[in-house]
Amino acid sequence: MFKKILIANRGEIACRVIKTARKMGVQSVAVYSNVDRRAMHVRMADEAVCIGGAASIDSYLKGDVIIKAAIDCGAQAIHPGYGFLSENAEFARACSDAGIVFIGPSPDSISAMGLKDCAKDIMSKAGVPVVPGYQGDEQDNEFLSRQAGEIGYPVLIKAVAGGGGKGMRLVEKAQDFDELLETCRSEALAAFGNDHVLIEKYLTQPRHIEVQIFGDRHGNVVYLFERDCSLQRRHQKVVEEAPAPNISDEFRNNICSAAVRAAKAIDYQGAGTVEFIVQGDVFYFMEMNTRLQVEHPVTEMITGQDLVEWQLRVAAGEALPLAQDDIVMNGHAFESRLYAEDPSQDFLPQIGRVHQFDFPDQSRYMRVDTGVEAGDAVSIHYDPMVAKLISWGEDRAQAAQNMADLLGRTYMMGLLSNQEFISNVFNHDAFLNANIDTGFIECYEQDLMPERYGRADDNDIALASLFYILGLNRSNSGKNPWDTHDNWRAGRDVLRRHIKLVSKGKIIEVSALCYGMRLDLQGIVDTTLISYSDNVITALIDDVEVCAKILSYRDAITIFYNGRVVDIHLFAPEIDDDHGGAGDGRIVAPMPGKVVQVIAVAGDVVKKGDPLIMMESMKVQIPIVAGCDGVINEVLVEENAQVSDGTLLVEITQQEDRS
Structure with missing residues (x-):
């Protein structure tokens, strides 16, 4: 087993890996950007290394800097987590070239599944059903339009290098195809550097069911059952569960066996997820994620296995901990993703500081995976997921009730979140009766986000x-x-x-x-x-x-x-008429918000109470005033800037009291 590993990630997943490493007696090294210097994963790790600036491209996507950090600190392996470099074949190859173990599949396996068109060809040859469509090299707009017509509308345009809903558009009518194709291309080029697309028949009211698989270097591949991830907003998962409800044992055996065939077709090693789109009793291959999924905890809850431990053991050369017949499913589990976002504003991401965050201790029935504590900030630079709330029960009904209880005992203040939205999901009759598909949120939007959503009654x-x-x-x-x-x-x-x-x-x-x-x-x-x-x-x-x-x-x-x-x-200026002004010349934002007007100018003489900045928070404009007499030394923000609570806005050199 490794003595020391580096985690090339941040937030919740970095904390998750550190916990298992600690349990196994493996030392952990965190990496962090400038804005993550005091982040939870940095505080938890045995060592930590700064790898660059706030933007991902300047830090968490700098593979060469991360590999150098691993070498310098003596780490034998790198765990990529999910996102960032986790499905980057070149990074996996660079790790190998540097003599460092990449805790994941081989570069060839990652490459094989990295492009959706190539992946569909491989799966088709392996006898895994694929969605009818076109995934060829010819990318002429007129040709693609003809292909869409032959497939039959509605169709889905997908970036071949895409993921997370980026570079994906539903086309319902032929006259909309050209415009939406160009939108997909430009979005894909910006996000992935590749504007090639494929076209698939769009299945109405489908379910999204995925299978957790694991392979080792000894030729063993097993499945750890399936997860239903149909509840999505903007093509991104919000609530996941395992096992999938309302499927037969025969269907489960067929879809899980297909996932194993998919993994064996590319000599897969490590944790992977084969995603299928399901309509009725028919399933089609959608894509394979060559990494550990965000929603892996629901699989852990129903199998009793630590999938991160499996990852480390397989990467160290060990055989899989269990054979297929020894993997047993027990009970039902849910995962809810707690995001800093405003569901009533099309799930607009929020930034700012978490002032308070309380949730129940871990038990057999409840678990919270997070990378955030009270006092930490949610940055504009990264994904706004704050935590994953996980519940288990002996059956689906009990697991759902336990999730409702967990949501009712989770308290976060400082940022808008989707907590009430998720609570509404777990109180909805259609969801509780397992009448779910990928259009669930859109179909029941008025129930999940009524007119009064988030408003004071x-x-x-x-x-x-x-x-x-x-x-x-x-x-x-x-x-x-x-x-x-x-x-x-x-x-x-x-x-x-x-x-x-x-x-x-x-x-x-x-x-x-x-x-x-x-x-x-x-x-x-x-x-x-x-x-x-x-x-x-x-x-x-x-x-x-x-x-x-x-x-x-x-x-x-x-x-x-x-x-x-x-x-x-x-909103009572007469009670607190010095918003942001502590009286020491340092004027800070009293809450997250937007700078709508900068009144202050460096060099100006101001009196206590003079307006300096106009901020907008919760759709209300709030004046930020001088907390003392003095001269403005520096204005540190510009108009339209989004600032978090505690951001330094203006510095004033105080005038001496000569009275």
């Missing part, structure tokens, strides 16, 4: 008003607002308070009459605080008891209630 407004007006965020005991607020009076005294809340860009004005722990939110609801402890608030709202979790940071809160996740911001 009356209960949220009531809870937020209690939180802010009673000062729960500033309470020492967490139970009694009077402990820290001299202005609160017992008895019959009535106080009037006005606050402005912001939810999803909408400003909500609240006028409250305060009777001790009871608030009359005039025109909204009547609410009374029952208790507040450990971030859990219980209140009576219009005579109905409501319990919710509230996380807070500065003047923002996130409410978790009944599967919903609502972000609310206190």
Whole structure:
């Protein structure tokens, strides 16, 4: 076995590999870009090496720099994780040439499956069913248009070197073919440096089922059953499960046997996934991923096997740990990908800092794989996946319930996420009845993202008003607002308070009459605080008891209630009139957002409270003002810049107080 390995990746998968390496007594070396200097995978590893700038092309895609780092630190092998260089045949070959083991398949196997057209030819010869279509060298636009007509619309145009939904377009009518072909070509050229495409018959309402296979250098190939990955948005997986529901034992045997034939056709070694598109009882080869998949944990949960350990053992020359007959499937598992994104804005990726992140401890029934902790940032430079939530149960229903429980006990604040969206999936009757295909999200979009998605309702407004007006965020005991607020009076005294809340860009004005722990939110609801402890608030709202979790940071809160996740911001300049200004001359962004106007100019003399920057966050414009008197030394941002919480915006040289 190896003594030391280098992980040529970041985030969740790097942390995942480090955990298994540690369990096996193998030392780990992390690599990191400039912006990942304090990332979780760097903190976990035994050693860490900086490999370049923030952009992937300047760091995680620099194979020569990574190989040099491995040599310099004495690593015997490199684990590529997924993404980045994991399916780069030239990198695998360069590792071999440098005397370093690439923990994955051979360069030839990667090359064979790297181009979709070549892969389909190989599979067809191996007796693996392929989708009807065209995958030849002739790439003339007119010729391809004729091929599409012969195949019959609708058709799918795919970049031969593509993946992750890039360079892929559905064409439903002949008159749209030319335009969408050019879009595919330009997208593929930019992403993969190859604008060749193939054309496939588009199957309506298909399922996406894939098979986990493993091979070793001794000629053994096994399957570890299948996964259903049909729930996708923008051709990218969101929820996966194993085994696939509603399939017969005969179908399972046929599709898994086809996957083994596919692997043997290219002398495959290591972990791989053969992906099929399924319609009814018929399956067709789609592609082979020559690496460990993001969703591998569901296979681990139903087989009890550590697939990363298998990878290391196979790469070290050992035979597969188990023969096919010894691999047993037990129970059902789900994986949900928690992304920093806004589903209501076409799943727009979000950037910024994770202020709080809590989830249950690992058990037989629940597991969370992540590369992020509270205080870490989600960068614009990389994939916005924050964590993978994994559940297991004795059957599909129990696994789904356990996932719903896990989602209900996972709390992240600081970034918009798809958590509520996933919760809606696991509460949807069609999903619970396994009526799923790749069009599920599009079909049930209104159910999964109703009009109110992410927006504050009356209960949220009531809870937020209690939180802010009673000062729960500033309470020492967490139970009694009077402990820290001299202005609160017992008895019959009535106080009037006005606050402005912001939810999803909408400003909500609240006028409250305060009777001790009871608030009359005039025109909204009547609410009374029952208790507040450990971030859990219980209140009576219009005579109905409501319990919710509230996380807070500065003047923002996130409410978790009944599967919903609502972000609310206190918009009250009179309470905090120095947004970003700590009084020390360093003006920082108080929240993630966009710089819409730069007012400050280097050399200007400013007074405390003068506007310097106008930011937009949660669709509301917020002035960032000087926190002290002084002279502007430097403006560090430009208009339209996306900034994360804590980003330094302006530096002021303070004037001495001469009074």
